[in-house]
Amino acid sequence: MRRDSRGNTLAMAGAALVPIAGMIGSGLDMSRAYMAQAKLQNACDAAALGARREMTGAVFDASARIEGERFFDFNFPSTTMNAQNVTRTVTQSTTDDTTVVVTASADIPTSVMALFGKDFIPISIQCEANQDYGNNDIMVVLDVTGSMNSSPSGGGASKISRLRTGALGLYRALAGVTNTRTRYGIVPYSMNVNVGGLLRNRDILRDSYYPKCNSWDWRGRCNGYGLSAVHITASQWNDGGNTGNSLSAFRQSGNACVEERPTIGNSFNNGDFDIEPTVSQADIDDIAINGSDQERQYGRWDPNENEYDDDGWCPSPATRLQTYGSESAYQTAINDATAVVAGNTYHDLGLIWAARLLSSNGINASRNPTTFNGIPVAKHIVFLTDGDLVPTSSNYSSYGNYNFDRRITGSGGQESRHIARFLSACSAAKSMGMTIWVIALDLGSTGEIEPCATSSGHFFVSDGSDLEQVFERIGAGIGRLRLTQ
Known part of the structure; x- marks a missing residue:
C-alpha cells in the first residue's frame, strides 16, 4: 500500500x-x-x-x-x-x-x-x-323542599337523610390540611330563604305591604283585596307582648324569611314593584344606604299579616361562612340546616343568596376578604337539588303571592321566568369569580340545572347511594391537584 x-x-x-x-x-x-x-x-x-x-x-x-x-x-x-x-x-x-x-x-x-x-x-x-388547597370559601346550597322527604326512585332511606350523611364527604375531603383556611356557609332553600338574622336593621323594610281584605260580603267572605302597610320599629321593644313588632325581634326570631326586593334600578311603590328575570352583580352586591332606602331593602315574610294566602314554609336559618373544627360540628350544622323540609322549589332564591353571602362585596364585605394570610381565597358554590323548579301560583313565597303581586316580569309563564332568573344568577356568580358545582339528586331530567355548573366536569348526577362519594369528588376538585416533583 x-x-x-x-x-x-x-x-x-x-x-x-x-x-x-x-x-x-x-x-x-x-x-x-x-x-x-x-x-x-x-x-x-x-x-x-x-x-x-x-x-x-x-x-x-x-x-x-x-x-x-x-x-x-x-x-x-x-x-x-x-x-x-x-x-x-x-x-x-x-x-x-x-x-x-x-x-x-x-x-x-x-x-x-x-x-x-x-x-x-x-x-x-x-x-x-x-x-393545593389554598384558602377556600364554600357555600353549600341545599334543596329542602317537600320532595326531599321521599325516597329516591331506587327506594330506601329518604333523600334528606342521605343528604345529611352524604354532605359530610365534602368536609372529609378537605379536612386535615394545614396552613390554609376552609370556611363553609349553608343556604337551605325552598320557596323562601331564612336570612333575616344575617342582615342589618337597615336592610329590612320598616313598612312591609301585605294583601288585606278591604271589604266583606254578607257571608263573611272577602269581597276584595288591597295592600296594607305594617310598620315596625327599629329597636326591640314589647308591644303588649308582641315583640314581633320590631326589626331586631324579627331578625332574632329564627324564623326570619324575607321577601325579595326589586331589581336594582326599579322603583318601590308601596309594595308594588318589578323583579326582572335577569340578575346583575348589583342585584347581588348592592346594600341599603340607610333605613329609608326602600328600593334596596327586603320585606318581612309574614304569613300572619297576609290575609290573601298564609300558606308557605320558612326553612331553617342560613349560616355565614365559618370554619368547623370537627366532623361532628359540621354534621350538626348540616342537620340544623335541614331540619325543616317542606315547600316548593325556587332554585333562583338559593343561588342568589349563596352568591350574596359568598361575595366579597355587599352585606359581607368586611367578613369575606379576597385574600387570607397573603394567599387568595377561592370561592365555590355547591348546589344540590332533587327536583325541577316549581313555583307556586297560590302559596306565599319570597316573591309574594303570584296571583296577587305578580312581581316577576318577563315573557313566558311564571316557571320559565324563574328558570331564566336562576340561570342568569348562575352567570352573574360565575362572572364574579365563583365556581359552581351542581349535584342532581335522583333527577330524571337535568337540562334545567346543568347549565348552571361551571363546566361539565362540575356537574354530578347521584341516585342517592353514592352521595358521599360525589361530595368527596367535589372536595377533591376544590383542592386543586398539582405535581410537586
Whole structure:
C-alpha cells in the first residue's frame, strides 16, 4: 500500500464503518431510551395525580394505591418500547402524609448496542403530587323542599337523610390540611330563604305591604283585596307582648324569611314593584344606604299579616361562612340546616343568596376578604337539588303571592321566568369569580340545572347511594391537584 496508494480511501472507509455504525446505532438506541423515559414520566405523573385525587384528606389507603397503579398501567402498557422489568411503586410520602410519591423503572432493549455487549438501557423516574388547597370559601346550597322527604326512585332511606350523611364527604375531603383556611356557609332553600338574622336593621323594610281584605260580603267572605302597610320599629321593644313588632325581634326570631326586593334600578311603590328575570352583580352586591332606602331593602315574610294566602314554609336559618373544627360540628350544622323540609322549589332564591353571602362585596364585605394570610381565597358554590323548579301560583313565597303581586316580569309563564332568573344568577356568580358545582339528586331530567355548573366536569348526577362519594369528588376538585416533583 506504500508503493500503490490507489484505493486506500475505500479500505479506510470500510474500516471506519464499524465505529461509525456503533455511534449511529447507540444514538438510535439512546433516542429510543429517551422516548421511553418521557413515556415513563407521563405515566408516573398520571399515577401520582390519580392516587392523590382518590385520597380523602391525608388518608392513603388501598383504593388510592390501586387507582395510581391503574393510571400508570394505562399510560405505560407492558408493551411500551418492548420495555423489560417494569416496576412501579405508589406510596405515601414519609415526610408529608398529604403527598403521593411514585417511583418507576424499566429496562429498554437495545438494537445496535447489543452487538457491543450492551443489551439494555436502564431508565428510572420519581414524581410527587399534592393537593393545593389554598384558602377556600364554600357555600353549600341545599334543596329542602317537600320532595326531599321521599325516597329516591331506587327506594330506601329518604333523600334528606342521605343528604345529611352524604354532605359530610365534602368536609372529609378537605379536612386535615394545614396552613390554609376552609370556611363553609349553608343556604337551605325552598320557596323562601331564612336570612333575616344575617342582615342589618337597615336592610329590612320598616313598612312591609301585605294583601288585606278591604271589604266583606254578607257571608263573611272577602269581597276584595288591597295592600296594607305594617310598620315596625327599629329597636326591640314589647308591644303588649308582641315583640314581633320590631326589626331586631324579627331578625332574632329564627324564623326570619324575607321577601325579595326589586331589581336594582326599579322603583318601590308601596309594595308594588318589578323583579326582572335577569340578575346583575348589583342585584347581588348592592346594600341599603340607610333605613329609608326602600328600593334596596327586603320585606318581612309574614304569613300572619297576609290575609290573601298564609300558606308557605320558612326553612331553617342560613349560616355565614365559618370554619368547623370537627366532623361532628359540621354534621350538626348540616342537620340544623335541614331540619325543616317542606315547600316548593325556587332554585333562583338559593343561588342568589349563596352568591350574596359568598361575595366579597355587599352585606359581607368586611367578613369575606379576597385574600387570607397573603394567599387568595377561592370561592365555590355547591348546589344540590332533587327536583325541577316549581313555583307556586297560590302559596306565599319570597316573591309574594303570584296571583296577587305578580312581581316577576318577563315573557313566558311564571316557571320559565324563574328558570331564566336562576340561570342568569348562575352567570352573574360565575362572572364574579365563583365556581359552581351542581349535584342532581335522583333527577330524571337535568337540562334545567346543568347549565348552571361551571363546566361539565362540575356537574354530578347521584341516585342517592353514592352521595358521599360525589361530595368527596367535589372536595377533591376544590383542592386543586398539582405535581410537586
